[in-house]
Amino acid sequence: MVVRLGAGGFGAGRLRLSTLPLGTVAWGLVGLLVVVPLANIAIELASADGMQAIRDVFTGRIARNMLWLPLQNTLAIGVVVAVACVALGGLLAWLVTMTDMPLRRTIGFLAAIPFMIPTFSAALSWTVIFGDDRLGPASTGFLHALGVPVPAWLAWGGVPIAAVLIGHLYSICYLMIAAALVLVGRELTDAAEIAGASRWQTLSGILMPVVTPTLVAAGALCFAEAVSSFSAPAILGLPVRFHTLATRAYGAIETGNPERGYVLIATMIIVAAALLAVATLAGRRRRSFATVGGKGGRRIRMTLGPARWPLAIAALAVVLFTTVLPALALLLSSLSAQRGTVFGALTLHYWIGASDPAIAQGQAGILQNPQLVRSFVVTLGIGLATGLVALAAGAVIGAAIHRTQRRWAAAGLRQAAFLPLLVPGIAIGAAFIGFYGAPIGPLPSLYGTPMLIVIAGVAATLPFAVQSVTSALSQISPELEESARVGGAGPLRTWLAVTLPLAFGKLLAGFVLVFVKMVRDLDLVILLYTPQIPLLTVLAFRYASDGFMQFAHAVSVVILVLSVGAHLLANALGRSSQPWLKAPAG
Amino acid sequence: MHKKPMQSRVARTGLAALAGSLLLAAPATADEMAEMVAAAQAEGQVTVYSFTSRIFRVETAFEAAYPGIDLVPFDISSTEQIARIQAELEAGIASADVAYLADAPVVVEALVDPGYLTGYVPPAFAARIPDEFEQPLMAHRLSTKVLMYNEEANPDGPPVMNLWELTTPDWTGRVVMVDPSTRGDYLDLLTELTLQSDAMADAYEQAFGMAISLDDGINNAGEQFIADLLANDVVFVSSTDDVNVAVGAVGQANPPVGFTSYSDRRDNEEEGWALQVANAVMPSPGIVYPAYLGILSNAPNPNAAQLLITFMMGDDSETGGSALAPFYVAGDYLTRTDIPPHPDAIPFDAFRAWRIAPEATREARQDVADLVLSLQ
Structure with a gap:
């Protein structure tokens, strides 16, 4: 029975590897990937143009609409999304892992999918359902077509943006919390029951304290993702002039005022980091628990009684509404002959049709378009490369955090590695062009190479990679490694034979997460791609901005298939990203 | 005050068309043209950043006319083209050959002045385009x-x-x-x-x-x-x-x-x-504002770039043939003086939009x- 309170169980039992080289390498990685490109932005702000931009943004006549209102909107969306995602994801995780709810395998499988749907596709599918006629017949959705009055606040602005982001991000909370709960389930609750604790005592005394750090981490992650999201507010906010810091920063960068954009991004990072620091402090006293012990245990599931089916139906409704519905909306609109009329005549032209000068400037269906094949291959390659490199970097940094004896050093490294979470993808793109776009000493410019996209991708996904690695490592009880060492195995052999296999499921899940984020992400690559490196999301975005919505949605479906395919493959590899789905019902 | 050069357009049409076809028939131009085509075919490819999706129709027409040359079109807004070309040229990346873009107020300062984008007026059309539309970049249309x-x-x-x-x-x-x-x-x-x-x-x-x-x-x-x-x-x-x-x-x-x-x-x-x-x-x-055609100063395929710009100005048939067809529409005002106004369009003289300076x-x-x- 291993329960270590305190800051991470850096106790006597830990392996004593030399921490210096590891720490140096980790700091080097974080420096190159995060600190230097962002510091470059700070240096730009210190220039005369930068100081002028700071004055304009904070005190000029544009301050209210450029900074203060968008800041307010951004924080409101961040808090609402974080709280809702933790509640929804946590509830689903509890139902799937800890109770005897029917259909929990199906529900658990579906709950992982929303994160794979490109945000801009999800936002577009919201308008397919809830759109009103503010933008004329093209924006009227299904409900409007049926004659159901859709209030304006449900069609555009903060509410739909938050709803789309919740429907997208709860998935991450579910995965994180379920992973934490399932590991707790085994021994701790057994012990509590043996000791005669009631169900409520088990929940509040054992479960909550153990998963609280995960809840805080999941909430922080959703908060950060929500405040830096660009696509959803761009699509659902613009028609009612609802702006966030990310949309304002994008507008500034796109119209030749990058310094103003950097001011907004820097403000966002500082404000969000301060809020997250407060949240982390609140959950800090119970940091890390070694929950993969050396002893097995029986999985117990709470019986829900008469609430079984109502809860199952409610959970199923949530996961269907956030997976099947958007996917169906995308598929249907890729098949509709005329854009904006999802429920009219259907055609396969946009998938397999030959070039017809009367349709979309003579563009052939996407499966006839050599550009799609190239984009598919390039996207796949960049996704895989980013996944591997990010996980390797995450392993080095995670191990350094895990093993560093000095708490402040570990905290500093962790905070730096998590910084990219708060930076909108478009700003990471801008920072990387700014720093790696020009030759550095003898090194050539990386601009226009897939390398730059991979490196920027690694930086953007580093928080996910580090989180996967640290949570995988911190939950492996030292007693397992210790017994290997006692048995005579060296550190590397111990790592390969004990640590890696135990952590493999989580690492694979982390890989899939990074891969999926990369494959479906638009914001990060929109400034970095060049014609020589076509990507699926850029292709979809180009089609959408030309008004060729059917093509755009067809490409979105391809992205979705690629992401879900990766998810299924990871599951099939035996080390499921959701091992609890395979556990026998108990 | 800006409209003057366009006013005599209809009257000049016949004469200019005649002059144009004479020019094309002139031996020097024909030789130069043949040389350009041969050099372009050796390059085999031309990449375009275009602010209009009509570039996809140009692609079809161009590849039909020059089967050996692959036109790679990218539909990118003018604003984004400017940021992109700046970034690429500063980084020394040669990505594209031709830029087709509007946003004239920024283009001149951001791209032409630093030498990133250079003008090209096809010799065959020089006499048929008013001078004001040849500098600093050639305007394809308004x-x-x-x-x-x-x-x-x-x-x-x-x-x-x-x-x-x-x-x-x-x-x-x-x-x-x-x-x-x-x-x-x-x-x-x-x-x-x-x-x-x-x-x-x-x-x-x-x-x-x-x-x-x-x-x-x-x-x-x-x-x-x-x-x-x-x-x-x-x-x-x-x-x-x-x-x-x-x-x-x-x-x-x-x-x-x-x-x-x-x-x-x-x-x-x-x-x-x-x-x-x-x-x-x-x-x-x-x-009303100009839509420019320019060649990137580090274009990997400079001959194909010139050929494409020449091609996009159309041929000597009455309305400019398949290359101009996507642009010979009501509401676009071509800068070529020998193309008759579109029958469904408001004549340029009667069109009341302001010309931007x-x-x-x-x-x-x-x-x-x-x-x-x-x-x-």
């Missing part, structure tokens, strides 16, 4: 951002006769345009309104029968119009196509009006739109952008 309405719902003509009507309760939430904070051409449109403040003030008096009074912090009638339009819940969208559908889609009882490209009327039949320009609106329906626009733009930001 494009527009003007007030359009739905002619199906308004068979008797435009539902507004004065821009100031758009600030009245009748049009609350019913004027659509692309967000001028993200798109240069729409910012140019608003900037022109402020540069034409006298005309805007006159139009105000015409509309409401009294002299305009300016709000605090507003400097002129153009700015007042922008303030009133924003206060009247103007709808911002992200692309001209969103404007087109909102304004143009058939079957609407009470459609909005919006600022978009006159030439998008060409898609009415295919898309189920009924877009028409409100040319009579006082004081002007909007702006890139230099003056560039100076005033940032102020207007900040005004828009401060008002939202």
